Amino acid sequence: MNSHKTIPEVMKAIVAYAPHDYRLEEVPVPKPGPGEILVKVKSAGICASDIKCYTGAPLFWGDENRTAYCEAPVIPGHEFVGEVVELGEGAKELYHLEIGDHAVSEQIVPCGECRYCKNGHYWMCNVHDIYGFHQRTQGAWAEYMLFPKGAFNFKVPKSIPLHHAAFIEPLACSIHAVERGDIKYQDTVVIAGCGPLGLGMFAAAKMKSPARIIALDMQDERLELALRSGADIGINVTKENAVKKVLELTDGYGCDVYIEATGHPSAVEQGLNMIRKMGTFVEFSVMREKVTVDWTIIGDTKELNIHGSHLGPNCYPVAIRMLEQGLLPMEEIVTHKFPLTDYQKAIDLVADGLTSVKVTLEP
Template sequence: MSNYPRTMKALVAYSPTDYRFEKAYPSPECGDDDIIIKVEGCGICAGDVKCQHGAAMFWGDDIQPSWVRPPFIPGHEFLGFVVEMGKNVKGYEIGDRLTADQIVPCGECRFCKSGQYWMCQPHGMHGFHKEFNGGMAEYVRYTKNAILHKVPKDLSLDKALLIEPYACSKHAVDRAKIQCEDIVVISGAGTLGLGMVTYAAMKNPKALISLDMVDDRLAKAKAFGATHVFNPGKMDVIAEIMKMTDNYGCDIYIEATGHPSSVIQGLSAIRKLGTFVEFSVFSGPTTVDWSIIGDRKELDILGSHLSPYCFPFVIDGITKNTLKTDGMIKTTFKLEEWEKAYEYATGKHGDFKIAFIP
């Protein structure tokens, strides 16, 4: 007999227009190589919101095929306690507190075999594929290839829920290769942007500039280590950046808003031979003059995807408070309230991170 019930509460995505709260959805079954956790909490990512709004990146359009595999349970920013383990599982115990990388690598493709598992070709992901259901439910199955991490049991839930997003933030900042003489701009001061700020501050750049349209978010960025905060809705931030840099432009621009205007702004604010890191998920296409990237400035344009090899550092940093987390989660919801939770996750009520506590 299992240590958990056969049915559970869950939010289930059947199509971009059909998300349902289910009171008695089948609980995951534990195979010989699996671990079942009872979910302690699950954050809502901007990607979750854009997926629920039907963004083409997830559901496909005339250009790109559908990427999600419904019916699936959303949520990849989750953690919980082990309640069941298959007979082949070693190294874990009932009661362990676990979280996992968002990706579930196949272990067989060229990327997995070269250690670049976060770019796994099949690209199974918690919270978007029915084979790897996410944390907006009472129970989750970790399969054999899940990349698991133990979470200290005395770490408060509001901090622990930031592990996955902060790990993504760390990877984006690592891609930029910040040096102490760099003037760095991080555009966007939501949860991910603030995770970038608190980590980038540890690199001691010459200046660390946070941009956002919301002053409360800029205040948090300042508290997390930004040396300068600018609101593009209230000032000419490109002019300010030029003023700070003898009219050359910033050395590094990290885009963490997912809004086309931030991309265009960055291409104007960055110096020749600068580094532009694109992190965000966009809900629609962005049009820019590519000659700025090439013939005009010879920029290094870098992408950033997921959080490879970042979890141990982030868990340690959040536990020791070297990565700041204060006040990031103030509103939580039950799964039954998912529509309200998703609305709050847009940030329109002033929240940084919204989470479900099943």
């Protein structure tokens, strides 16, 4: 086993016990076994799904209709980059990583045994161990974290600033959502939501070379950032009738591809109304509550292609390359950095959603 000499026995970590009950504690530093890697966390992002978990959304904590997704007590954090400080037996050869390398790990650690894993659809793994939500995959809101055996790990070039490298996970998710849209060269693509994930989608969609990319949001500042990330047109939905505007831009037909990345139910209905017949609707968001729509639009009226999008399978190398190439204005996207001790301020800032884009914790 290879390691740095100065790894402590205990570390500071944020531990989630229940909605609104997250605590800064001292916990043991994990020990890597065969095929496992210990990293010192350098930067960890706060995702919109982290906020939904913190505020008690049923998806994460369960209700009468569903089992809890969050296995508390657990250390949150699935957006991260770390420095390799200890390699379990065989991990160096398996992952081609050295002590001191910067590394990320794909957000899901698949079981390798279920039907989905065996069919190659590992991101839909039936066991579904995700960093920051499950006991086997403790997250990155801590000084150290473990990449378990079976994880998909990637070396990160040191030319990428660490607080930018924490954006690899959300960017990979954005890339996958764009791939699910099956964008063609003459398509009009609408992406609703100019948060961190939406911004990644604009850059990824630009690489597909559609005829035009339209950004929808409620804040002019975010729409301007979307234009710098790859969008061609920005529409503030509080100032214009977005459905009418998109229809005008497409000779009354509607957009070819609509990607929903707001997490708001109204954006789902909006998309169904502005997409053309036989268009492709990609639902990306983690919704806090259930959403009800007129399914007749989907079926009899428009015969739409409805695609979900989950995680960022096979997209991490692409995300790393996009950051290397500077395809996103990362200094404008990562707007705030906090020490681990100020986790509550960071959570509150993201929950407010008015003055930040991407917020990171720097253990």
